[in-house]
Amino acid sequence: MKEIEQYDFAIIGAGAAGLQLALALLNDSFFADQSLVIFDADLKDENDKTWCFWEKGKGQWDELIRHSWSQTTFADSKELLKLNTSPYHYKMLRSLDFYNFAKSKIEQSGRVKWITENVQTTRESTEGIEISVQGKTFKAGHCFDSRLPETYFKDRESHKVAQHFKGQFLKFDEPVFDQQNFTMMDYRLIYKNTTSFMYILPVNSREALFEYTFFSPDLVDESVYLDQIRSYVTEYFKNHKFEVTEEEDGIIPMTNFPFHKYHSKHLTKIGTAGGWVRASTGYSFKNAGGNVKKIIENLKKRQHPSTGVFKKKYHFFDTLLLNVLQYENHLGPAFFGQLYRNNRLETIFRFLDGESDILDDLKIVTSVNPWPFLKAIYRELIG
Ligand SMILES: Cc1cc2nc3c(=O)[nH]c(=O)nc-3n(C[C@H](O)[C@H](O)[C@H](O)COP(=O)(O)OP(=O)(O)OC[C@H]3O[C@@H](n4cnc5c(N)ncnc54)[C@H](O)[C@@H]3O)c2cc1C
Structure with a gap:
């Protein structure tokens, strides 16, 4: 007979959304006697993202924050604006620090089952969700799911713009940066009439992440991002030597696809799959924190977890x-x-x-x- 394990909650995807939700469930005594199973295809042992977000005063992740800034630059062909971020700070969190922190809290709790497997199918029944993995079935009263709906890939109705970028951490041979100031958008080096800009995050006076970023429907060849970074550095950091210490790239969907329509009685889509990425910016880490709070409140009120998350x-x-x-x-x-x-x-x-x-x-x-x-x-x- 097939073995079945039963849980109160299942989370598919231990990323920004899934892990914030798991920690919130573990931190709240209301859920102290409820069981949780987490599935992720990946081991979450690499620094695959650098998350930044703005926040007023102290925040939940402050002990993990690598750097924060109180000033930003916006530049285009007309002028270079220096803006004070007060009362906010712009904060940088490396994903590996977050994964390690979350994994250790989850392990310490002793009440979460973690399964490193790719979930392919889920089936809704009257009492909950059945998740089949490697011939084994897991049942959960409610499932939080980070997988993008299949129809998203076939859909031709919604706008599909992407925030796509490639970044390099560059270490210069002498101090060149103001560590208090990051560059939100620099449009002085636009690629072929597109919405494309440089984003710069200095982590000390000699080292910064340079990300050449597009908000556009069409992707470009990898060499384009790298050429733009080289041209930018040649133009604005003339005569300074540097080495590349790390790289990062990403494609973040900027879309009005109706993710909010893919919840069901026992399943709530979360993260990118729940429409938590702000479509006009590609930001979602902090948004995930707010949505997780709402989910927790809803669960306590016995409302559908997604209630009030979608903002028309x-x-x-x-x-x-x-x-x-x-x-x-x-x-x-x-x-x-x-x-x-x-x-x-x-x-x-x-x-x-x-x-x-x-x-x-x-x-x-x-x-x-x-x-x-x-x-x-x-x-x-x-x-
Ligand atoms: C390189 C990069 C940089 C970014 N920087 C920022 C930033 O500075 N600020 C910001 O606010 N946002 C940023 N974003 C956007 C957004 O915050 C992230 O994409 C965020 O990680 C989205 O959270 P998520 O939980 O939906 O997805 P993820 O964090 O990607 O997590 C999804 C998880 O689900 C797992 N998974 C997927 N399918 C399955 C399956 N079938 N079975 C089991 N597991 C599965 C994956 O392995 C993954 O671990 C960035 C995105 C990228 C790619």
Whole structure:
């Protein structure tokens, strides 16, 4: 007979979302007698991502933070803006530090089963979810699932822009950076009329992560990112020697795909698969923290865990920006220039955190050229 293991909760995917959720369940005495099984195809023993996010004051991950900044630069062909991030700090967390921290807490708890396997199928029954892995069946009352729905890959209706980038940690032979200042977007070296920019995170006076980043529907050859980094360094760090110490790359979906429609009675999509990546920016780490809090509250109130996670207002705003980026990608640099020049950073951060009020929304909407967005509304309406 087939062996069946029964759990209260299952989490598929021990990434940014799955691990934040697992830790929140373990930290809350309400769930002290509830069992949890976690599945991940990967061992989570590599530093595969550098997560950054802005946060006011002290935060939950402060002891793991590698570096934080209190100033940022936005640059384009018109000017170089230096902006104070106060009352926020921009913080950098290396994914391996987070994985190690989470794995040790999970192990210490002694009440989580961790299975390093790829989950292919789940089946919903009246009492919960059945997860079959390597001929074994696991049952869970509720499953939190980080896998992208299969229809996402076939879908042709939604906007599919991507934040795609390649980054290199460059170590210079002498001090060249202000460690308090990171570069959010530098549009002085645009690639072929696209929305493409340099993002720079100095971790000390000699070393920084340089990421050449696109917000665009089309990917480019790997050599393009590297050539852009080389050209940028040649132009703005003339005569300084450096070595490459580490590399990172990524493709983050920026999409209005309706992920929120893929929850079911006993299954909640989380992380990228739950639509937790802010479609207009590609940021999601901090967003995941907020959504996990909401899930915990919902579980305690015996509501569906996804209740209140999807925010229609921001879905609408993001859809319009994605429409512009998809059909008129060359307009991105001007849009971001107007956004950063005409708003306080605090207002922008509140808007991107999904915490803006109507006044903030009005400020943001009226700070940029409306024509591309009116055209985007028209394109949305005529389908
Ligand atoms: C290189 C990179 C840098 C980024 N930087 C930032 C940043 O600075 N700030 C920010 O806010 N966001 C950033 N993001 C975006 C976003 O925060 C991350 O993609 C984040 O990791 C998404 O969380 P997640 O849990 O959905 O996915 P992941 O963290 O990728 O976790 C998903 C997990 O599910 C597992 N999995 C998938 N399929 C299966 C399966 N079938 N069976 C078992 N396990 C499975 C995977 O192995 C993985 O461990 C970055 C993304 C990338 C790729």
